[in-house]
Amino acid sequence: MTEPTAPLRIGNFSGFYGDRFDALHEMLTGGELDVLTGDYLAELTMLILGRDRLKDPTAGYARTFLRQLEGCLGLAHERGVRIVTNAGGLNPAGLADAIRNLAGRLGIPTRVAHVEGDDLTAAHPGSLAAHAYLGGFGIAACLREGADIVVTGRVTDAALVTGPAAAHFGWQPGEYDRLAGAVVAGHVLECGAQATGGNYAFFRDADVRRPGFPLAEIHADGTGVITKHPGTGGLVDVGTVTAQFLYETAGARYAGPDVTARLDTVRLTQDGPDRVRVEGVRGEAPPPALKVGRNRLGGFRNEVVFVLTGLDIEAKAALVQAQLTDALAKSPPGEVRWDLVRTDRPDADTEETASALLRLVVRDPDQEAVGRALSGAAIELALASYPGFHVLAPPGKGAPYGVFEDVYVPHGAVDHVAVLYDGRRIPVSPAQDTLVLHDVAEPPLPEAPPPGPTRRAPLGLVAGARSGDKGGNANAGVWVRTEDAWRWLVHELTVDRFRDLLPECRPLPVVRHVLPNLRALNFTVEGILGEGVAAQHRFDPQAKGLGEWLRSRHLDIPEALL
Structure with missing residues (x-):
């Protein structure tokens, strides 16, 4: 790795199980990197892997990663790039062994470690898979002990970045501002090309036919820059980063097992072409309980x-x-x-x-x-x-369908362990300091714009949006690009107006979260997805299009903004 005084360059090559196969090769050959991360796990993926494991107890991991690695392990070794991935799914030890066998067959010296302790299925009868969301310090322990590849099961998506950053800079538990900065960077990277123009509301701003994958330059104080390799497609600007920042989040507190990041403190600024600086992030102690994603079979559907x-x-x-x-x-x-x-x-x-x-x-x-x-x-x-x-x-x-549920356990209920390439096992201590989550008061709002002529038009002419799922709930983040538009949006798009524009949401609890630094509103809609994506409660079971539906709705917009 680079010296701790230099920024750590962490890239992403996968945002889901099935993402672009060639991305690992593209990221290794496209520019300088220290670490590459691959995110393969989602709520639905855990159910799919659970059903795989029912048929074959040796299965349960993302086999695609092995095939990707076969053509790229030599490149990673030559370039000194470490790889961290949650492709281990339900069987990280099994994937780690498979990688060792691959490396032996190819004759490439590779130290493979893995993280375990997330599997709580035995403690939740009736579950197909029940896994706690672990933090990044198991990954950090593996890297500090010299691992070239670290395989995990269910960790938070952001842990794929916080772990390498903690290892590189020597961060310890309790350095909440630094960890929170890495969490924000990790959240932006986790979905791959969604940070570089993929699924972007203003996709006509650039050529997004084949967007490159993102990377973050993380500094010792937790600040960073989101960018991509030179010459790759898509774009990185404040809008693309804002869109991914809002994806699958809720209020001002973004809780994780290592730190709660204060999303209302994040500042984004354009730092040159395809470079967005992320700074100002503050962190707090994590909540006293760990989230556990529980998948079970709900019955049959036709x-x-x-x-x-x-x-x-x-x-x-x-x-x-x-x-x-x-x-x-x-x-x-x-x-x-x-x-x-x-x-x-x-x-x-x-x-x-x-x-x-x-x-x-x-x-x-x-x-x-x-x-x-x-x-x-x-x-x-x-x-x-x-x-x-x-x-x-x-x-x-x-066909059988699944149900996803969130349950919570104390930090001490999991045996978080880093299993090193030489077989040594390093226990990872649970969080010592915790803080019960509570809502953040709505910040003071800017003065409403003066009355003026308006025109009936789609919201999307002035606002971007991105939406997604968390279990049975959905979120829709909405942002604008100017202060004048923000003064109008924050007063116009109330919860009542949101429900009027999206009638499906009228009978459901809707909460509005205000993020002034991003000129953004984030709406959470409880229960709109029933029992989660695998239950296919509605025709868009992950609420991917909810934000675009909102943008297509007409309302009276000041002509000055149009």
């Missing part, structure tokens, strides 16, 4: 989508709904949901644009109730229902 074409759409939908309700009356599924999506247009010049979609989703603990019974009832209507009857695809036998 769906069928009826195509309704031409006239009388509402009447056609009512007819088939009544027919199926009668047909399933003897043994109705436990949960039945109908959604009519009006994709049809009057006097359409193609059949597809003349058609609406009626979606039926059923769930039940019994596969028979959602499988053969529904399939038979739906298909038997083929010649006995509304005119033009057809479906997008016949319903299948029903």
